[in-house]
Structures are given as C-alpha cells and as structure tokens.
Amino acid sequence: MTTIAHGPAGNPTNLCVVGAGYVGLTAAACFADLGHRVRCLEASPARLGLLQRGGIPIVEPGLDDLVARSVEEGRLVFTGDVDEAMRDASIVFLCVGTPPRPDGTPDLGQLERAARDVVTATGRDLVLVTKSTVPPGTGEALEILCAEVAALGQRVDVVSNPEFLRESRAVEDFFRPDRIVVGAEDPDAGRRVAALYEPGPPVVLSDRRGAELVKYASNAFLAVKISFANEIAGLCERLGTDAGPVLRGVGLDNRIGAQFLSQGPGYGGSCLPKDLSGLLAVGEAVGYTAPLAAAAEEINARARVSVVDKLETALGGLAGARVGVLGLAFKPGTDDTRDSPAVDLVRLLVERGAEVRVQDPLAAPLALPAPRVDRALDVAAGADALVVATGWSDYAALDPALFGDAMARRVVLDAVNVLPADRWRDAGFVVYGVGRGAPTSFHPVVWAPIEWALRSRPAADHLPEPVLANG
Ligand SMILES: NC(=O)c1ccc[n+]([C@@H]2O[C@H](COP(=O)([O-])OP(=O)(O)OC[C@H]3O[C@@H](n4cnc5c(N)ncnc54)[C@H](O)[C@@H]3O)[C@@H](O)[C@H]2O)c1
Incomplete structure (x- = not known):
C-alpha cells in the first residue's frame, strides 16, 4: 500500500461512528489516524467480537495496520453499547447499510434505528451525519425523527456527507478523495463536519438534498458509462x-x-x-x-x-x-x-x-x-x-x-x-x-452508405456472403 502523508487533525474531536462495515470501519480508523477520538458502534456480535480481538472483518489494504495503531494509541474503541459509544461524542457518523428492497427502493430501517438509538442515548447537542447512501429527502425525515426523540432543549443538526470510497482502495480513497461533499441546512454544522477532514481535499458545500443527490448522480453516471x-x-x-x-x-x-x-x-x-x-x-x-x-x-x-x-x-x-x-x-x-x-x-x-x-x-x-x-x-x-x-x-x-x-x-x-x-x-x-465477437462470426457488413463498394467491385470468391444490415 502507498504511504499516505497526512497531518494530525487541527482540532481533535470526539466522534461516534455507527456501523463497522466497509464505510464505517474505514472512516473510524482514518478519522482516528487523523487524530480524532473515535468510538465505533457495531451491532453484529460476530463482527464486534472479531474487532475487539484485534481482527478485521473485511479485506481492505492497509486497514489492519491503521486500526491496530489507533487502538493501541487509545484513539479508537469498538463497542456494542450505544451509551458507551455516545459517552462524549459531539459528531456522529451513520455508516449503516441501506440495502435495496425488492422494488428497488432503499431500505432505511437500519438508519432510522441507529439515529433513534444515538440521539436518545445522550441529552447533548449533536451533529448527526449520514455517510450511508440515502435518497434525497432522507435528511429532512431524520430531522423530524430527531425532533420527536430528542431530549428537551437538545439540538440535533442533520448533515449529509456521502462517502465515495472504492472497495479495495478504501483507505487511500479516504485520505486522497477527489472531493468531500457536505450538505447542511445550518452552515456552521456543515463547516464543523468539513473541518474534520483537514488538512484535506476540495470540499463541495451544498444544501442537504443536493449533497444526497451528488452520491446518487455520481454512481448513476458510472453505471451509465459501463x-x-x-x-x-x-x-x-x-x-x-x-x-x-x-x-x-x-x-x-x-x-x-x-x-x-x-x-x-x-x-x-x-x-x-x-x-x-x-x-x-x-x-x-x-x-x-x-x-x-x-x-x-x-x-x-x-x-x-x-x-x-x-x-x-x-x-x-x-x-x-x-x-x-x-x-x-x-x-x-x-x-x-x-x-x-x-x-x-x-x-x-x-x-x-x-x-x-x-x-x-x-x-x-x-x-x-x-x-x-x-x-x-x-x-x-x-x-x-x-x-x-x-x-x-x-x-x-x-x-x-x-x-x-x-x-x-x-x-x-x-x-x-x-x-x-x-x-x-x-x-x-x-x-x-465480451465485445470480441464469436471466432467465426465475421461477415462483411453492407448497408446503404457503403453498398457501392461491393457493387462496383465483385466480391472476392473467398469472402463469405455479405450480410445486409439495416435493409
Ligand atoms: N461499500 C462501499 O463501497 C460503499 C461506498 C460508498 C458508500 N457506501 C454506502 O455506505 C453505507 C454502508 O455500506 P457498507 O458497505 O459499509 O455496509 P456494511 O453492510 O458492510 O456495513 C454496515 C454495518 O453497520 C452495522 N449496523 C447496522 N445497524 C447498526 C446499528 N444500529 N448500530 C451499530 N451497527 C449497525 C452492520 O452490522 C454492519 O456491520 C451504505 O449506505 C452504502 O451504500 C458503501
């Protein structure tokens, strides 16, 4: 793996990362490596047990070293207990799965449960960040949920910060992304999230729906290209x-x-x-x-x-x-x-x-x-x-x-x-x-614009019968 040069965070922050999958575990380890203090909450007992024993549940180059170093230096902790995970967090990253339902729409059940759990686990003000990929409008829905479950006087700002990492290059992509996208309705909450990545890459600031749409639009474009x-x-x-x-x-x-x-x-x-x-x-x-x-x-x-x-x-x-x-x-x-x-x-x-x-x-x-x-x-x-x-x-x-x-x-x-x-x-x-044709499939193609070539010069005996395409 290439060594990535990055400095310590200007302003170490207490973070909670929810979900230790490809996105959450990478984010937790990389934020900890930047100097932030990270508690990573994982619901799967098998996954959590492995992490607490020093194992890594996914294959990502460089991730094991990063996790081991931050755990050893006390900046990264794995827990299954939401109260412990939220003990001193001021910013929470939701990195849970949003798998497709049979009709193609995303199942946001994990996200809803995670948001409910973390907000009710503390009475402090929070910035709640969705790193999971969600449809535009999810931020508003989370805001309504948080208003319902928050303690009296507790303020929760919901910010969108979609993740663009590629599996197999997750660590490198975290430290050297093409861009960071942050969407917030409250500019101060957005700036606090963007500051976590410093010293860092170009940041695109937008409203929350816009940031949510950037992720969908980027992946749609890649799919269209393929x-x-x-x-x-x-x-x-x-x-x-x-x-x-x-x-x-x-x-x-x-x-x-x-x-x-x-x-x-x-x-x-x-x-x-x-x-x-x-x-x-x-x-x-x-x-x-x-x-x-x-x-x-x-x-x-x-x-x-x-x-x-x-x-x-x-x-x-x-x-x-x-x-x-x-x-x-x-x-x-x-x-x-x-x-x-x-x-x-x-x-x-x-x-x-x-x-x-x-x-x-x-x-x-x-x-x-x-x-x-x-x-x-x-x-x-x-x-x-x-x-x-x-x-x-x-x-x-x-x-x-x-x-x-x-x-x-x-x-x-x-x-x-x-x-x-x-x-x-x-x-x-x-x-x-794929895209090479069957080994015996070649026929000269004749269609109107090049038909003259075969009419003016009789086809050689050894050529197969031409196939007339497009009439
Ligand atoms: N995998 C990628 O390459 C990639 C890249 C960019 C964005 N994303 C998006 O990021 C999100 C996460 O993707 P992933 O591949 O990391 O998923 P994943 O399934 O690998 O990981 C999700 C983790 O969250 C845990 N979890 C679920 N609910 C929880 C809760 N309430 N508390 C604690 N832990 C909980 C699960 O046990 C699991 O370990 C998805 O929305 C995905 O679309 C994924």
Whole structure:
C-alpha cells in the first residue's frame, strides 16, 4: 500500500461512528489516524467480537495496520453499547447499510434505528451525519425523527456527507478523495463536519438534498458509462471488431476518460445497482422519468444474460454441460460478493442445467447452487468450458496447457477480458470474450452508405456472403 502523508487533525474531536462495515470501519480508523477520538458502534456480535480481538472483518489494504495503531494509541474503541459509544461524542457518523428492497427502493430501517438509538442515548447537542447512501429527502425525515426523540432543549443538526470510497482502495480513497461533499441546512454544522477532514481535499458545500443527490448522480453516471461500454461492445461483436481497442480509443479522450469504460458482464457490487435503482425510484416519486438511468439498468441485466447465452451457443446447450467458473467477487481486490455479476453467472448457468464448479481466491463465504473449490485448476477436471467471471490478475497467469489437459473440451469464455487470448488459442482453446465477437462470426457488413463498394467491385470468391444490415 502507498504511504499516505497526512497531518494530525487541527482540532481533535470526539466522534461516534455507527456501523463497522466497509464505510464505517474505514472512516473510524482514518478519522482516528487523523487524530480524532473515535468510538465505533457495531451491532453484529460476530463482527464486534472479531474487532475487539484485534481482527478485521473485511479485506481492505492497509486497514489492519491503521486500526491496530489507533487502538493501541487509545484513539479508537469498538463497542456494542450505544451509551458507551455516545459517552462524549459531539459528531456522529451513520455508516449503516441501506440495502435495496425488492422494488428497488432503499431500505432505511437500519438508519432510522441507529439515529433513534444515538440521539436518545445522550441529552447533548449533536451533529448527526449520514455517510450511508440515502435518497434525497432522507435528511429532512431524520430531522423530524430527531425532533420527536430528542431530549428537551437538545439540538440535533442533520448533515449529509456521502462517502465515495472504492472497495479495495478504501483507505487511500479516504485520505486522497477527489472531493468531500457536505450538505447542511445550518452552515456552521456543515463547516464543523468539513473541518474534520483537514488538512484535506476540495470540499463541495451544498444544501442537504443536493449533497444526497451528488452520491446518487455520481454512481448513476458510472453505471451509465459501463452500460455504454457494453452497448458499444455489442455493436463490436456484430461488426466483427474488438471492443478492447475501440473503447481504449474512446476512453483516451480526456473529455471522456478510460475508467469505467470497459466491456464485461456488467456492473455489480453493493453500490452501483442499488443507487441507480434508488435514483429511478426517487424520480418516479417526484413524477420525473429518467430514461438514461433506466436504459443503463436494462443493458446491465442484458450483459449478464448475454454471457450465458454465448456459452450456451458455443457448447450447443448447457443442460448437463460441466462448467468451471473462476471468480465470485464483484471485482478483483475485494471479498465482496454483493450483487456480483459472477455470482449471477453461476446461478444462471445452474438454472439452465449446467453442472458448475467455482473458485475465487478471496470472496467471502456465501450460499451457492454449486460447489466451491480451493484452487483454480480444480474447476477444470472434466469441464466442457471455463468461464472467467472476476478479473483477478492471478487468472491472467494461469497455464492454459494444464487446463486443457484437465478439461473435456477446450472452450473458454473470458467475460472480464483478463486472459491473454493468444496464449489460450495457442494451447488449442476456442476463446470467447465480451465485445470480441464469436471466432467465426465475421461477415462483411453492407448497408446503404457503403453498398457501392461491393457493387462496383465483385466480391472476392473467398469472402463469405455479405450480410445486409439495416435493409
Ligand atoms: N461499500 C462501499 O463501497 C460503499 C461506498 C460508498 C458508500 N457506501 C454506502 O455506505 C453505507 C454502508 O455500506 P457498507 O458497505 O459499509 O455496509 P456494511 O453492510 O458492510 O456495513 C454496515 C454495518 O453497520 C452495522 N449496523 C447496522 N445497524 C447498526 C446499528 N444500529 N448500530 C451499530 N451497527 C449497525 C452492520 O452490522 C454492519 O456491520 C451504505 O449506505 C452504502 O451504500 C458503501
């Protein structure tokens, strides 16, 4: 991990962080490292027990050292007792989960309970900060709740400070974010929250609804960008060209940017799908349609299914086919499998009758309809096909000859473009990818603007029959 230079906080503050997940544990450890005194409240006994024994419940580079140092130096404490957590806190960060409900709207139950608990645990004035991702308007709802449960004369300012960290780079992102967004109705409360990050990055101050919307809009934009890449990848497949260089060519334009612009099985994880459907639900609630966000969601669902369709075509059916799947985490570098495209691929393959075995180097344990094996090569025994579903760099170095020897058929579908395709082809594999087209799918495309080329010059004998696209 890169060493991050940051100075001590100008004004050490007593903080309570509620929730020790990816966001809360990172925030608690990093605020403590900045010099603040942090009590971190965690409701899960298993998670809390592990933290109190010096363990870390999530995989994040650098987080274990940071936690150990701050605990040892007395600036960070983990507790399950709300009274202890709130003993001297003046600012509280709510970092609890806001998972999607079946209709796509976020479930704010954890947030409501946490707010109620912390406010009633003290009679002191508080700044209550939502770091969890919430729909615009949640701040007002929390304010109403706090007014109901607060002690007589107790003032609670509700501030929005959405979190933008990326899993697998959470610590680095906390210390070097592109921006901090703080939304408050009371400017002084907003300034107090922004000051906690000093010396720090650019701060965007707005009203509370605006700050809440920044988070939804940012994730919606990233989702749209990935779906756009997959839309272009689909076009590449039909044109018989490779989406890799096409998207690189697009992304190297500074105005566009290369990040989140690659083809694959679509976006996943605990944030992008949830926040995009949250944005759509908010739009609906206020009578506003968001066709771009809706299209991104539709393209994303199609991206997952199309990987399985492609394998089904390649194998001439999936019923009874043995498929080895490499990857479960929603992206490399994390153990998180929430809404992971890889997990969906496993489920879809099993639904269509395939016998699946799966491996991932780090993914957290989860219920799967297929056995999980330890080593990558273990998925290969007798397999008709291999699917690479998470872009772990270790997979790029796998030896295709070993896999070929173990498998019944040499078919590989690299959904995340991580394998060196030429090496696998040299080892006798038929290699499928996303945005690369099937190995035999090329046809010259003829449509009105270029039809003259074939009319004026007779097609060479060796060319396949042209396909007339667009009439
Ligand atoms: N994971 C990310 O990459 C990421 C990035 C930015 C924003 N967010 C948002 O941040 C929020 C938290 O995400 P996460 O991934 O850290 O979730 P998580 O599920 O990993 O962690 C939430 C933690 O809160 C605890 N908790 C719930 N209610 C509690 C209570 N009343 N008291 C004490 N502890 C309680 C849970 O036990 C859990 O450990 C979500 O709204 C998410 O959308 C997540």
